Amino acid sequence: MTVPLEMKGVTRVHGRGAGEVHALRGIDLTVRVGELVAVMGPSGSGKSSLLNVAGGLDTPTSGSVRVAGTDIARLGARERAAVRRRDVGFVFQDLNLVPALTAVENVALPLELDGVRPGTARADAEAALTEVGLLEAADRFPEDLSGGQQQRVAIARALVGPRRLVLADEPTGALDSVTGEAVMRLLRARVDAGAAGLLVTHDARYAAWADRTVHLRDGRMEGGGSRSDVDGAGLDESGELQGADA
DSSP states (O other), rough: OOOOEEEEEEEEEEEOOGGGGEEEEEEEEEEEETEEEEEEEEETTHHHHHHHTTTTOOSSSSEEEEEEEEGGSSSSSHHHHHHHHEEEEETTTTOOOOOOOOOOHHHHHHHTTOOOOHHHHHHHHHHHHHTTTOGTTTTTGGGGGHHHHHHHHHHHHHTTTTTTTEEESSSTTSOOEEEOHHHHHHHHHHHHOOEEEEEOOOOOHHHHTTTEEEEEEETEEEEOOGGGGGTTTTTTTTOOOSSSOO
């Protein structure tokens, strides 16, 4: 079975000379089918850079990034975009829903951009909304939905179609604890059903839903342990993981 995500020796350097910023330093990470991996670390540790490179929104300075067997680091921008539409689902912290489109249109959009016929795209989008328990809101616009409902639309958009790699950047960051738990149940269930997930979070409660947790500091990976790594852990004001092996 093809591995959804495999990163080897990945670095990402922004700027040049005295202004160089090493966002990622020699990252090796594999995420397999049925596995949810949480990424934790203080602000500026490279979490968002890792997610952007993993999904082809950014390119590594060196190393390989294989998504469903394709090294996207070697592809041009248009080819990377095609891989994202086909194989990768993003759940952004700010959701990035299109205000002028209904919930079902937002979910169907990546399929239509990939050439799927509108009728088929809508049917697939409705199936994805059903999966997240939001089919009744299919024809409502984002402004008419609660924050939790908008988040579920964003998750449905990430899961629609054949894509099996889900990348989530602080998907619970703007939600109350009850809604956050519901979102994590959705992500966990989708991974258990055959997807692979990479979750960036500051909250140890949500990292505990993962099969293992990796910690980043200054662009370096400092661990890839089990779910127990974050059991009972807390975070200080800077987002630093406390009470867990890092």
